[in-house]
Amino acid sequence: MALSNNVLNVTGLDFTTIRNNLENYISSQSDFTDYDFEGSTISNLLDLLAYNTYYNSIYTNMASNEMFLDSAQIRANVVSRAKMLGYTPSSARGASAIVQVNVTPRNTQTDTITVAKNTQFTATVEGINYRFVTPQAYTINKVGTSTVLSANITITEGEPLTHRFTVGSANTRYILPNENIDLTSLAVSVQTSASNTTVITHTKADDISSVFANSTVYFCQETEEQEYELIFGNGVIGKALTTGNIIIADYRVCNGERLNGAAVFTAPANIGGETNFTFSTTSAAIAGANPESIEGIKFNAPKNYQTQNRAVATSDYERIIVRDFPDIKSLRVWGGENNDPPTYGKVYIAAKPETSLYLSQQRKTVIGDRLRKYNVVGFETVFVDATYLYINPTIEVRWNSDTTTLSGQQLRENVSTTVTNFESSNLGQFNNTRFRISKFQRFIDDTDASIFGNQTSIRIEKRFTPLLDRPYTYTLNFNNAFDLRHPHPMDGIYGVVESSSFGFVSEGVTYNAFFDDDGEGDIQIYYTEGNNRIYLNKKAGRINYDEGIITLDNFLPISYVGSFISISVDPRKTDIKASTNELMLFGQARITMVDETTSTILGATAIDTEGTGLSTGSSEIGGTIFSTTTTTSSTGGTTTSSSGGGGGGGY
Secondary structure (H helix, E strand, O other): OOOOOOOOOOOOOOHHHHHHHHHHHHHOOOOOOOOOOOOOHHHHHHHHHHHHHHHHHHHHHHHHHOOOOOOOOOHHHHHHHHHOOOOOOOOOEOOEEEEEEEEOOOOOOOOEEEEOOOOEEEEEEOOEEEEEEOOOOEEEEEOOOOOOEEEEEEEEEOEEEEEEEEOOOOOOOEEEOOOOEEEEEEEEEEEOOOOOOOEEEEEEOOOHHHOOOOOOEEEEEEOOOOOEEEEEEOOOOOOEOOOOOEEEEEEEEOOHHHHOOOOOEEOOOOEOOEOOEEEEEEEEEEOOEOOOOHHHHHHHHHHHHHHOOOEOOHHHHHHHHHHHOOOEEEEEEEEHHHOOOOOOOEEEEEEEEOOOOOOOHHHHHHHHHHHHOOEOOOOEEEEOOOEEEEEEEEEEEEEOHHHOOOOHHHHHHHHHHHHHHHHHHHOOOOOOOEEOHHHHHHHHHOOOOOEEEEEEEEEEEEEEOOOOOOOEEEEEEOOOOEOOOOOOOEOOEOOOOEEOOEEEEEOOEEEEEEEEEOOOOEEEEEEEEOOEEEEEEEEEEEEEOOOOEEEEEEEOOOEEOOOOEEEEEOEOOOOEEOOOOEEEEEOOEEEEEEEOOOOEEEEEEEEOOOOOOOOOOOOOOOOOOOOOOOOOOOOOOOEEEEOOOOOOOOO
16 A cells, blocks of 8 residues: 655654544545544544554653653663763761760779760650761760860761671672661671671772772662662672672661751760760751752762762862762862962862851861862862851832832831842852842842832941950951041041940950941940940051951950950942852841831831841851840941832842
């Protein structure tokens, strides 16, 4: 049977197109006459053929998509494609907390005790008990001449398990039969046989270039059921196992990110055999993570292949840290050659964790040890604490009550939400290097159609935690020039500096004191009597208006409000820039609503939004983490910008 001169359309794969193509084909044949009669046998056959063809085309399309990493949707196929690139997806991670343990031993002569690995603590979250254990053994020592033994120890969430396999045939698969295994806890060893208890530790092989025929290593890969399979050498790449060997796998099964934030723990009955002890939480649980997502695998696998599991460029360091430490919220890595002056052979890392402002020393050590596996020989990894620049906006919103059903209070709450959302999307990341006031004003205007403009001024703020036992010189680098509108105090008008209060002793008398400047380069300490400022020290430090640097010389307070002292200034420009390792956050935002229709003014209110950095801060001295609410001075001049209706200008 000839096809006549009709050309078959094979590009349309939807049901209707397929059926029409079949119908067009039959119409060219003389053998069928009732194909276009609904309900006829031929018509029903055409429906069946079109459905079958459509079904097969969908299946073939899906199968073809699953062959490629970019288009695959099924996790098992994504993992399989990633395996071809030498990439193993990150497993679930148990959250880790730090607790301080103080032990009073029964024998006062005891100098040390050992906290065994897998010593169990308990945390209760939403009515469910979860197990935390010590991931290793810890030694607790005496503190000075005291009889008390004290130490900070890490506890990690997860249920410790052990699984054993007996080596049989060459085709035996060694699959760990648990979900949510924390691979960072996996320890593998091989016992010679049931009768020979000699045990040899095997290490995970990440780079086969360093694996030889007798290397005692293992490989680990994710299975199609999202479990993990252990693979051992074949005598060429890694030492081969022999029949009768016993594989011992120790690991923890965890609950991922669910336990992040846990801070209340129940201790075991004894620690190191001692029952007289106390403990407290030093750091709440962080770094818990779920298994790497499909999207994460697709993103990371090609980049892992590109670098051949080496850290050479700064982007390699970023990739490894982001992959292995999901609790890092923001990260910046740069080479020492970009410093001024250059420092060659060093890679600098600044990181902000998800739940705190600074990396703990313990976390730096863990990350550094991990990076050492990938470092080029001769390069040193240096951690630099993040610094913080707080932006304090004062916002006057002009609105028309005739164009909205919202009250002034409701609209102000919406503006507060806008401020919070702006910070979340435009600040708090190392790649957010500039704050542009015009962009911020546009966000405010777009909160509601009834808002037709806002006038916004900003001050910038630094925070530090001073020593109280000895004088110390502090340098606060704002990285932005100051707006010196008033060259000297006159008629109650002072320079650019304002500060929170602190206790200060002068000639044996304690004062509630503040900082300001004289407009000519000197920092001063004063207290107030009525509306007057009485100066205790007119040479307390120096201020460089052009470079944006304040230095406090031999500063010794006796107290301060909250956990830090804040110093704020007027910036010379309203577009604020951040330095290399600096993060910008909102400090305190003040919002006033002005109804142009009724001339009603809803007075200024300061907003504090949890989790955004508003009115919360931390020390930049020594990397100590604090969180508090402070009251700041709000006098003096400001740098002001106004927006028109509906936009407020460009970037």
